Amino acid sequence: MIAPLAVVQSEEEAAAAAIEKRPLERYVAPVKPSLVGLSRTALADALGTIGVPERQRRMRVQQIWHWLYVRGVQDFDAMTTLSKELRGSLAEHFTLARPEIVAEQTSVDGTRKWLLRLPGEFADQPHEVECVYIPETDRGTLCISSQVGCTLNCSFCHTGTQRLVRNLTPGEIVGQVVLERDRLNDWQRAAAPAGADPEKRLVSNVVMMGMGEPLYNFEAVRDGLAVVADGDGLSLSKRRITLSTSGVVPNIPRAGAEIGVMLAVSLHAVTDELRDELVPLNRKYPLRDLLDACRNYPGLSNARRITFEYVMLKGINDSLAEARALVRLLKGIPAKINLIPFNPWPGSKFECSDWAQIEKFSEIIFNAGYASPVRTPRGRDILAACGQLKSGTEKLSARERLALRAMAMTD
Ligand code: SAH
Ligand code: SF4
Numbered sequence: 077m078i079a080p081l082a083v084v085q086s087e088e089e090a091a092a093a094a095i096e097k098r099p100l101e102r103y104v105a106p107v108k109p110s111l112v113g114l115s116r117t118a119l120a121d122a123l124g125t126i127g128v129p130e131r132q133r134r135m136r137v138q139q140i141w142h143w144l145y146v147r148g149v150q151d152f153d154a155m156t157t158l159s160k161e162l163r164g165s166l167a168e169h170f171t172l173a174r175p176e177i178v179a180e181q182t183s184v185d186g187t188r189k190w191l192l193r194l195p196g197e198f199a200d201q202p203h204e205v206e207c208v209y210i211p212e213t214d215r216g217t218l219c220i221s222s223q224v225g226c227t228l229n230c231s232f233c234h235t236g237t238q239r240l241v242r243n244l245t246p247g248e249i250v251g252q253v254v255l256e257r258d259r260l261n262d263w264q265r266a267a268a269p270a271g272a273d274p275e276k277r278l279v280s281n282v283v284m285m286g287m288g289e290p291l292y293n294f295e296a297v298r299d300g301l302a303v304v305a306d307g308d309g310l311s312l313s314k315r316r317i318t319l320s321t322s323g324v325v326p327n328i329p330r331a332g333a334e335i336g337v338m339l340a341v342s343l344h345a346v347t348d349e350l351r352d353e354l355v356p357l358n359r360k361y362p363l364r365d366l367l368d369a370c371r372n373y374p375g376l377s378n379a380r381r382i383t384f385e386y387v388m389l390k391g392i393n394d395s396l397a398e399a400r401a402l403v404r405l406l407k408g409i410p411a412k413i414n415l416i417p418f419n420p421w422p423g424s425k426f427e428c429s430d431w432a433q434i435e436k437f438s439e440i441i442f443n444a445g446y447a448s449p450v451r452t453p454r455g456r457d458i459l460a461a462c463g464q465l466k467s468g469t470e471k472l473s474a475r476e477r478l479a480l481r482a483m484a485m486t487d
Pocket of ligand 2: 226227228229230233234235236237286287288289322342
């Protein structure tokens with residue numbers, strides 16, 4: 077009899093395992109896959125599998141791309157530039173499915189939240205993620221997710237307490253943007269030639285700040301965002317796409333080189349000691365390495381800054397000395413600072429800083445030359461604010477709500 081192999085784990089491996097969760101499931105592609113979210117190359121390959129001759133593929137990809145991402149069609153029959161035969165063959169082998177919507181909620185401030193059902197490895201156990209549209213006077217932002225659950229375990233984040241189920245596919249990432257256009261009737265606005273329609277499309281910005289750590293799903297995020305930024309399709313400029321990371325240092329230069337979108341870094345603490353507790357990934361990639369990676373992020377300038385996010389936790393990281401240390405720490409990095417009021421969730425051991433403290437903290441940042449917008453927790457009535465995805469919370473008092481609105485600035 078062969079003895080079972082013992083699983084030997086070094087101390088280092090055990091420590092890493094405590095910081096980074098492994099996915100519980102893998103993605104199982106449906107028998108009839110959706111074409112939404114495929115890269116041009118993958119789309120050409122898909123056409124190859126149904127017998128489209130190689131010499132035609134480039135043109136067909138171009139045509140289908142237009143139908144998918146400029147016209148937003150949901151039915152192969154509407155692709156009238158393709159032969160009837162090809163449309164039939166496409167319909168036989170593929171779909172144009174978007175993520176399934178389980179619930180759609182609209183907040184009093186116009187924030188719209190979609191609860192999406194994504195297939196699980198086991199057919200009877202689907203999963204859910206959220207996608208949120210946040211309207212503002214001069215822009216509309218779509219907040220999208222990158223994982224079901226999260227690889228990491230930040231102590232103030234509700235998602236961090238959940239298991240990592242799996243990474244989203246490029247199709248599921250792109251699908252969130254496509255779905256917004258469907259639901260908010262944004263295709264026509266987006267397709268109108270400049271000047272022809274005074275009403276622009278509702279979503280001008282995309283932020284990857286929903287569920288999950290995007291830099292632990294690097295390839296899918298890279299490939300999905302490339303489709304979102306494609307100028308012949310969904311056409312969101314890379315300058316209007318922001319990827320938020322908790323500091324996966326080795327993937328920051330890669331993100332600069334291969335994705336090229338704006339970067340937001342969840343800093344939350346000015347010392348390693350505290351950051352080790354709030355963002356345990358800091359034990360693996362400490363502040364010095366993180367800030368070096370930020371300093372070297374390609375293309376930084378005053379017009380192209382890194383956003384540093386700082387969640388305001390009462391009595392934990394909100395002293396004025398910490399505000400001053402924050403300013404010193406970021407010296408020399410073209411930066412914006414976003415102070416985020418902590419959103420409590422059931423069982424969380426933190427409280428949001430008092431409003432007066434947030435104001436004082438923000439004043440120090442402001443006096444150091446940073447516009448320091450406090451991120452308004454929009455859509456609280458439908459629980460769509462940052463870090464609150466999938467969780468319940470107390471409502472803000474009317475006074476706090478007003479104060480937050482007044483402080484919210486756009487850059
Ligand atoms: N995983 C990525 C992106 C998703 S989280 C990241 O951590 O950057 C988006 C932002 O919400 C991050 O800055 C995160 O630190 C913050 N956040 C998480 N939980 C929060 C909470 N309960 N209250 C306020 N902000 C929170
Ligand atoms: Fe994951 Fe971001 Fe939450 Fe940390 S803050 S657990 S990285 S989603």
